[in-house]
Amino acid sequence: MMKELLTLLENNARYQVKDLAALLNEDESLIENTIRDLEDNNIIAGYHTIINWDKADTEISKAIIFVNCVPEREAGYDKVASKIAKYPEVDSLYLISGKAEFMLQVNGRSMREVSSFVAHKLAPTEGVTGTETMFILKEYKLNGRELVGEREDGERLLVTP
Amino acid sequence: MIFDEEINQIVRNIKPSGIRKFFDIAATRKNVVSLGVGEPDFITPWHIREAAIYAIEKGRTFYTGNKGLPALRKGICDYYRRRFNVSYDPEDNVIVTVGGSEAIDIVLRTILKPGDEVILPTPAYVAYRAIIEMAGGKVVEVELKEEERFKLTAKDFEKAVTDKTKAVILNFPGNPTGGVMSREDYARIVPIIKKHNIFAITDEIYAELTYEGTHCSIAEFEEIKDHTVVINGFSKAYSMTGYRVGYILAHKDLIDMIVKIHQYTIMCATTSSQYAAIEAVNNGDADIERMAESFRQRRNFIVKELNRIGLKTHLPEGAFYVFPSVKISGLGSEEFCERLLDQGNLALVPGNAFGQAGEGYVRISYAYSLDEIKTAIEKLEHFLNYGIRQDQ
Secondary structure (H helix, E strand, O other): OHHHHHHHHHHOOOOOHHHHHHHHOOOHHHHHHHHHHHHHOOOOOOOOOOOOOOOOOOOOEEEEEEEEEOOEOOOEOHHHHHHHHOOOOEEEEEEOOOOOOEEEEEEEOOHHHHHHHHHHHHOOOOOEEEEEEEEOOOOOEEOOEEOOOOOOOOOOOOEOO | OOOHHHOOHHHHHOOOOHHHHHHHHHHOOOOOEEOEOOOOOOOOOHHHHHHHHHHHHOOOOOOOOOOOOHHHHHHHHHHHHHHHOOOOOOOOOEEEEOHHHHHHHHHHHHHOOOOOEEEEEEOOOOHHHHHHHHOOOEEEEEEOOHHHOOOOOHHHHHHHOOOOEEEEEEOOOOOOOOOOOOHHHHHHHHHHHHHHOOEEEEEOOOOOOEOOOOOOOHHHOHHHHHHEEEEEEOOOOOOOHHHOOEEEEOOHHHHHHHHHHHHHHOOOOOHHHHHHHHHHHHHOHHHHHHHHHHHHHHHHHHHHHHHHOOOOOOOOOEOOEEOOEOHHHOOOHHHHHHHHHHHHOEEOEEHHHHOHHHOOEEEEEOOOOHHHHHHHHHHHHHHHHHHHHHHO
């Protein structure tokens, strides 16, 4: 039940408890308690809205940044990572395989703001040995939702056997 | 009708589909909310659509062999072994057809001679009766009862068997009832099929939409496998209704006969659709499971809501229909649906469109978004509370 509940919420955080209970054929109180547990245990870490900022005519600047760094004795990469993660500009942060150690997505109000973050906060972080910043030019798909392209408009008949 | 006497009497006698009639009424109205559709609401998964596009781009637009592309037949056999534990040979036992509909037609035309009886558990999908009659057969209805959860019981089945019985149509999970036969249920009717040497024509188009446990194919029963004809297709499992791809799995000697009709009437199923089907059958298991889970959830939702508003409904175990009784309203199926459409702008399908056994019931499809289902339930609730009483 938990996995199914999470999958439903992952696709639509606005489901009401009542609807979730009906969909999963469970009691509302059970669903409510399960969600609270999942939130308390940071399994449900938050609820987000997928926004097509471009369409909202709002200036926003996003960049993917590869970060090279040296691991620390005992802590490995985790200590550096938690330092970087604390900056509100960092939207997401991953330890990756390949040329770099970390991949970040950084959001700012302008290119200048993102650049300034890299120059003044990220690059000087202890352990960081290099950064490579790639600004995002256009978003085509975000969190599983297509943002561009035409709507698929296949239509079913009203009544069929 | 200017052709009265000139038209084949069998065709003249076929009743127009009750669904068609209802569609015509619904189509004249504006802003109709419908829970009347017999197809999934998912757009075909992209990798499957892409395979069809690629086939066309590559110029794969010629006829295929009559039985269908070898890779598709192999994929279908692998699929049946993988998912239902039933073995067939791609060379000898498969014909790819234009949807399950063609399969039903050519199977029945192959085995029936005038006067042969076919046992048809009803309420049933609308095409069986017409196709049986067009093939010269006689329909013997066995009523599936709500209290038996719309399963075919051995007692009712055996009562219908005569020395003219040629075949029985099995459609589980079923349209319109959502009824399912488990292995134990089948075990009770298999000896009857064996004893009377009847063909078991099992239309398993809703097999993947089985919600309690996994689908059991009657083809699992080796003792009647020679007399079992499996009909299935890609429409419901992969949401590929418009591609029109189905198939038949049967004994070689039967396939050799059925393919004669297929080759002269159809030649082969649409080539680009066959390529899409190859992609589906080989790489579509995850799609099937994702869609089935979504249907199961919506089934739970709509059954709870229907019971809440006073239409007693059990939890059907398969397909994407619920088939509640509306006898409580005091109206017949058709009157109920017509007035619901008229007053509530909501289209359901009257149960009697699926045979007299469906009288007093309506078919409600839940192959709709949750919001659409909610809107429909509101309309239905309002109609039950105010619509009926007003006029009585």
